[in-house]
Amino acid sequence: MGRYHFVFPRWSNLLLPAIIVFALTAPPYVVFMVAWGFSPKTTDVGYMPTQPVPFSHAVHAGELGIDCRYCHNTVEYTAMAAIPPTQTCMNCHLQVHPDSVKLKPLFESYETGMPVEWIKVHDLPDYAYFNHAAHVNRGVSCVECHGRIDTMEVVHQVEPLSMKWCLDCHREPQPHLRDPDLVTQLEWGWAMTDAERIAEGTKWAEINQLQPSQDCSTCHR
Amino acid sequence: MSSGPKRQSDFLLWKLPRGFFYVAILMTCAALIPPALIIRARSTPRDSRRIHLIQNMDNQPKYKGQQQNILFRDNRAMRQPVPGTVARSQMVGDTHFHLGTVDGSYATTYPSQVTVDMDLLKRGQERFGIYCLPCHGAIGEGDGPVHNRAMMLLNLAPSVSNGTTWVQPKNLREEAIASQSVGQLFFTISNGKNNMAGYAAQIPVADRWAIVAYVQALQVAGDASNESVPGADSLPEHRIVMDEDVTEAEVDEDKEGNGS
Known part of the structure; x- marks a missing residue:
C-alpha cells in the first residue's frame, strides 16, 4: 500500500x-x-406600557371631547407637557366612579399625597431638549408627533421620534403646520388631500414666519 | 458499461455529502428568524421598554421634570416650595388681580391689568372651551359632555357606575350667577364652589379674568334682544328648531294631509 x-x-x-x-x-x-x-x-414605535390606572384617552379626549390642555395645561407655557396632578383627575372623579377598583391608585394618591407612578411613553434621549411650548404655539399639532391619541384606549408611540424624523420636519415643515388655534383638534385635516394640507401649512408658515432651525445646538445643548 | 459512471456524474449537486444539505437548510431557517422577529416587533404594540444595547448617554444621571428620585419619601424629583415661601411669579400682593377681592369683599370692576376688549373675550372663549365647557356646556347652560356622561352613568346599575353621584353644573346664565360681581366669578373659578374644584392651579390668573369676561358676555348674549345687536334687522332670519317644534310641525302636516 x-x-x-x-x-x-x-x-x-x-x-x-x-x-x-x-x-x-x-x-x-x-x-x-x-x-x-x-x-x-422597530425598537420604539409601538411601545405601549401598562399604566397604573387604565386611563382611556379614547373616552376622555375622544368621546367626551375634553381639550388636551384641560389636563396637560403646561404645554403652552413650558418645555414639558406635564402629566396632570391627581387633583386634575379628582375634579370629576370625586363624583364620577368614586368606588371604582380601577381608579384605586388614584384615590390612594389623593389620600396619601404620593404620586401615581405613570410610565413615560414618549421618552426622548436625555441629550435632546424638546420644547412643547415652542412647537404648539407655532402651529405644530399634538397629532404630528403623538398620533390620534383621542382614539387610543391605551397610549402607544406611533412615530419613531428619531433625529432623522425630527429633521425631516425641520427641513420641510409645511405638511405639519396649521393654525395655532387648532393644535388640539386632532381630527383636523384628516379629510384633506396632500396638496390642500401643504397649502394650509405653507400659509401658516408664512403668517407665523416660521423657519425651523437645523443647528445642532437647537436640540443638543 | 461505460454509461454507468457517466450517469453518476450528471448532476454534481446530488454528490454532496448529506451534511451540507442539513447545514444549508438550518442556515436558511435561522436567517428567517430575525426578519420574523422584526416584523412582529413592527406590527404589534408591546409592553416592554426597548432593549438598550448601546446607552449613548440616552439616560443620564440627572433629573428632569416629573422624574423619580428615591432620596425623597414621596419619590418625586420635583420638590414643593418650602413652606412659608412664595415663588416669584406667584406673589399675591395685588388682591384685586390675583384673588378678585378688594378690601376683603368681591371686586366689582376688572383689575387695571385687564383690558376688556374683543381680544380678551376671544381668549376667554377659547379658555372657556378648554376648562369650563366639559361640565358647563358650550354656552354655559350646565349641559356639557361630562354632565351628560354622568347622567348616563346614574341610570346604570351601581356596579357599573361605581357609586357615581352628580349634581348638574350651574347654568351660568341664571339670575343667581348673572347678578354676581366679576370678583365673585373670578373667586369661584379660582377656588371652586360646592362640587366644583378650584382652577387656580390649571388656569393662569390673566386667563381666569378672560373667562370671567366671556362668562359675562354669555350672560348678556343669552337674554339679548334684537335691538341690542347692531344690524340685527339685516341678518338672515334664523330659527332654532327644537325637537318639540319638529313634532308639532309634523303633527300639523299630518293633520293637513288627513284633511285633504
Whole structure:
C-alpha cells in the first residue's frame, strides 16, 4: 500500500460557487437586518406600557371631547407637557366612579399625597431638549408627533421620534403646520388631500414666519 | 458499461455529502428568524421598554421634570416650595388681580391689568372651551359632555357606575350667577364652589379674568334682544328648531294631509 493520497472529490468543485454566493448574500443580509431591526421604527414605535390606572384617552379626549390642555395645561407655557396632578383627575372623579377598583391608585394618591407612578411613553434621549411650548404655539399639532391619541384606549408611540424624523420636519415643515388655534383638534385635516394640507401649512408658515432651525445646538445643548 | 459512471456524474449537486444539505437548510431557517422577529416587533404594540444595547448617554444621571428620585419619601424629583415661601411669579400682593377681592369683599370692576376688549373675550372663549365647557356646556347652560356622561352613568346599575353621584353644573346664565360681581366669578373659578374644584392651579390668573369676561358676555348674549345687536334687522332670519317644534310641525302636516 502506498502513501495515502488525498484527492478532492468531484463535488468539492461546488464549494467555490457556494462560498461566493454566501459571501455575496451574507453581508447585505447582516447590514439590512441591523438597519431594519435597530431602526427606531422597530425598537420604539409601538411601545405601549401598562399604566397604573387604565386611563382611556379614547373616552376622555375622544368621546367626551375634553381639550388636551384641560389636563396637560403646561404645554403652552413650558418645555414639558406635564402629566396632570391627581387633583386634575379628582375634579370629576370625586363624583364620577368614586368606588371604582380601577381608579384605586388614584384615590390612594389623593389620600396619601404620593404620586401615581405613570410610565413615560414618549421618552426622548436625555441629550435632546424638546420644547412643547415652542412647537404648539407655532402651529405644530399634538397629532404630528403623538398620533390620534383621542382614539387610543391605551397610549402607544406611533412615530419613531428619531433625529432623522425630527429633521425631516425641520427641513420641510409645511405638511405639519396649521393654525395655532387648532393644535388640539386632532381630527383636523384628516379629510384633506396632500396638496390642500401643504397649502394650509405653507400659509401658516408664512403668517407665523416660521423657519425651523437645523443647528445642532437647537436640540443638543 | 461505460454509461454507468457517466450517469453518476450528471448532476454534481446530488454528490454532496448529506451534511451540507442539513447545514444549508438550518442556515436558511435561522436567517428567517430575525426578519420574523422584526416584523412582529413592527406590527404589534408591546409592553416592554426597548432593549438598550448601546446607552449613548440616552439616560443620564440627572433629573428632569416629573422624574423619580428615591432620596425623597414621596419619590418625586420635583420638590414643593418650602413652606412659608412664595415663588416669584406667584406673589399675591395685588388682591384685586390675583384673588378678585378688594378690601376683603368681591371686586366689582376688572383689575387695571385687564383690558376688556374683543381680544380678551376671544381668549376667554377659547379658555372657556378648554376648562369650563366639559361640565358647563358650550354656552354655559350646565349641559356639557361630562354632565351628560354622568347622567348616563346614574341610570346604570351601581356596579357599573361605581357609586357615581352628580349634581348638574350651574347654568351660568341664571339670575343667581348673572347678578354676581366679576370678583365673585373670578373667586369661584379660582377656588371652586360646592362640587366644583378650584382652577387656580390649571388656569393662569390673566386667563381666569378672560373667562370671567366671556362668562359675562354669555350672560348678556343669552337674554339679548334684537335691538341690542347692531344690524340685527339685516341678518338672515334664523330659527332654532327644537325637537318639540319638529313634532308639532309634523303633527300639523299630518293633520293637513288627513284633511285633504
